Amino acid sequence: MLPEIKTILYATGLGPRAPYVFRYALALARQHGAKIVAVHAVEPISEFGQSLVSQYMSQAESDALHIQARESFTAKLRDRLGKLCAKECEGKPECSNAVSEIRIVEGHAAQVIIDTAKECAADLIIMGAQRHTLVGEVMLGSTTRKVLHNAQAPVFVVKAPKDFVETL
Secondary structure (H helix, E strand, O other): OOOOOOEEEEEOOOOOOHHHHHHHHHHHHHHHOOEEEEEEEEOOOOHHHHHHHHHHOOHHHHHHHHHHHHHHHHHHHHHHHHHHHHHHHOOOOOOOOOEEEEEEEEOOHHHHHHHHHHHOOOOEEEEEOOOOOHHHHHHHOOHHHHHHHHOOOOEEEEOOOOOOOOOO
8 A cells, every 4th residue: 555645844945956856845745635844944043152142232132132033034934935835836726735834943954854744744754955075974964864864754855956056
């Protein structure tokens, strides 16, 4: 019996290859009659960054600034994801409702993707692969590798052509 794919988690960093990866999510959603939940992780400010900020402003000012910046950034990211969805679905009524939800989550990317996949009961995770050097891979680790090893749902990794660049 073939597995049913009802919910696809599309993880994006909104880079120049995001539209290429998104097209795969749309194609699979259309083939399986699935919905897409799009997620983007926003890395939290480091402890060092927080300590620098605390030297120049009070905790209340810092908290207010952080909340304002997060809301502004979240609105911009939602707008970019919305434009990407609208651009890819233009003139295609079958995919205009494919993206059921857009989530912007603060946290480390791999963990955000894994947690969001569990929360939305994703049957499949679709994400792009970044090109890293071997040294960079060993030193920093890879979000894709971490998701591949720790996600409960199958992961479909899309490697965009090196010369593919599309702006939103």
